Amino acid sequence: xxxxxxxxxxxxxxxxxxVIVGITTVSGNFNVTGVSTISGLTYPTAGPLSNRNxxxxxxxxxxxxxxxxxxxxxxxxxxxxxxxxxxxxxGTGSVWTTSRVSTGNxxxxxxxxxxxxxxxxxxxxxxxxxxxxxxxCSYLAGQTVTLSFYVTAGADYSGSALQVNIYTGTASDEGxxxxxxxxxxxxxxxxxxxxxxxxxxxxxxxxxxxxxTVQEVAMGITFTPSGTAGTNDFIDITGVQLEAGSVAxxxxxxxxxxxxxxxxxxxxxxxTGGASDATSYDGDLIACPxxxxxxxxxxxxxxxxxxxxxxxxxxxxxxxLSSGWAIVTGSGTPVAKTSILAAKADRRxxxxxxxxxxxxxxxxYTLIGNWTASAEL
Amino acid sequence: MYQEVNHVxxxxxxxxxxxxxxxxxxxxxxxxxxxxxxxxxxxxxxEPLPADxx
Numbered sequence: 001x002x003x004x005x006x007x008x009x010x011x012x013x014x015x016x017x018x019v020i021v022g023i024t025t026v027s028g029n030f031n032v033t034g035v036s037t038i039s040g041l042t043y044p045t046a047g048p049l050s051n052r053n054x055x056x057x058x059x060x061x062x063x064x065x066x067x068x069x070x071x072x073x074x075x076x077x078x079x080x081x082x083x084x085x086x087x088x089x090x091g092t093g094s095v096w097t098t099s100r101v102s103t104g105n106x107x108x109x110x111x112x113x114x115x116x117x118x119x120x121x122x123x124x125x126x127x128x129x130x131x132x133x134x135x136x137c138s139y140l141a142g143q144t145v146t147l148s149f150y151v152t153a154g155a156d157y158s159g160s161a162l163q164v165n166i167y168t169g170t171a172s173d174e175g176x177x178x179x180x181x182x183x184x185x186x187x188x189x190x191x192x193x194x195x196x197x198x199x200x201x202x203x204x205x206x207x208x209x210x211x212x213t214v215q216e217v218a219m220g221i222t223f224t225p226s227g228t229a230g231t232n233d234f235i236d237i238t239g240v241q242l243e244a245g246s247v248a249x250x251x252x253x254x255x256x257x258x259x260x261x262x263x264x265x266x267x268x269x270x271x272t273g274g275a276s277d278a279t280s281y282d283g284d285l286i287a288c289p290x291x292x293x294x295x296x297x298x299x300x301x302x303x304x305x306x307x308x309x310x311x312x313x314x315x316x317x318x319x320x321l322s323s324g325w326a327i328v329t330g331s332g333t334p335v336a337k338t339s340i341l342a343a344k345a346d347r348r349x350x351x352x353x354x355x356x357x358x359x360x361x362x363x364x365y366t367l368i369g370n371w372t373a374s375a376e377l
Numbered sequence: 378m379y380q381e382v383n384h385v386x387x388x389x390x391x392x393x394x395x396x397x398x399x400x401x402x403x404x405x406x407x408x409x410x411x412x413x414x415x416x417x418x419x420x421x422x423x424e425p426l427p428a429d430x431x
Contacts (some may be wrong), residue, residue: 011420078414173408175413176410177409177410177414184415233404306406308408309408310404310408310409311404311407312401312402312404312409312411313401313404314399314400315401339400340400341382342382342383343382343391343402344391345391356404374411375408375409377409377410
């Protein structure tokens with residue numbers, strides 16, 4: 001083995017450092033000093049190198065419920081879910097909408113737009129938040145964390161400064177309603193800062209240190225509008241990241257499939273597209289439920305991801321499926337419409353029993369309808 | 378208003394809630410936040426409607 005003993009290595013014209021290629025192994029006490037930038041990257045100061053971002057759907061690409069259509073933010077303290085995992089609530093219903101919008105940018109094609117209705121004079125604030133499941137964040141107890149996101153204000157943005165918060169509690173998964181009513185156990189706000197958004201997309205970063213007994217964490221943005229809303233009284237938020245450490249690293253772009261799977265741990269629905277798309281007999285097909293002698297069909301369908309908890313099931317649909325589910329024969333012709341009598345579920349399956357007349361015991365039928373399953377916090 | 382649900386074959390594992398014209402089934406899972414609200418509603422002295430005859 002050859003060995004070179006030198007103090008300094010420079011390039012040929014002695015104007016700077018050399019380009020070193022082909023190094024496969026560096027061993028021993030190898031110290032590199034004087035490097036201020038490596039390709040402009042900022043590396044984590046703590047936490048993992050991958051799966052750093054604890055926020056799910058931080059780039060706003062997944063919108064299972066509305067598929068890009070806006071939905072009104074309600075007054076219920078349980079929150080109104082718009083884009084997956086993000087929810088909002090307000091003091092005055094139907095004034096605010098939450099929607100996924102296209103930004104035209106390659107790095108973040110989507111944003112979550114929070115918009116006050118044009119002409120509205122309501123000055124009720126809007127609260128926009130995401131809670132992180134305790135199983136995914138309790139390791140942050142006692143650590144420094146960094147929250148970062150991008151904001152662009154609409155041309156008519158009338159709001160006050162954005163209030164940016166991190167919330168913590170010392171119990172497990174107490175949920176949105178308890179957070180919104182300040183009922184989390186030992187609720188604390190280790191981050192409470194304000195920023196003034198502009199019409200130029202800007203990244204903001206914040207650092208906070210969490211308590212030593214923290215078991216649940218949420219991030220939130222709150223603002224209050226003023227005057228009468230114009231056409232573009234909104235803000236667009238994207239690139240939300242919460243990570244361990246004291247620096248905001250580059251946003252962690254995950255694959256679309258990965259992000260969707262993460263969202264489906266908390267919410268799934270049987271159809272794609274917005275709520276208005278659950279209108280026809282192309283809904284979820286429950287494979288061959290078999291009727292018993294009293295005219296009840298039984299069907300089971302499997303959830304796409306194991307959910308956080310046993311989900312709440314809701315019959316969904318409008319138009320031709322508005323009044324329930326359809327029983328069809330082999331020809332595909334609906335023979336009966338009905339509602340679900342009872343449902344059972346666990347974290348992986350849905351089991352339905354459906355009363356229907358005119359079916360024969362022991363026969364196989366097809367049950368078609370749409371459902372949502374929610375295990376949100 | 379909540380309503381009890383009888384499963385075919387016996388047993389209860391959910392309650393039913395009619396809301397916004399849609400039927401919702403809420404499982405008896407302590408980790409489910411809708412069930413937590415149901416328990417809070419019960420704690421206020423309320424009672425669900427009895428299950429439909431099946």
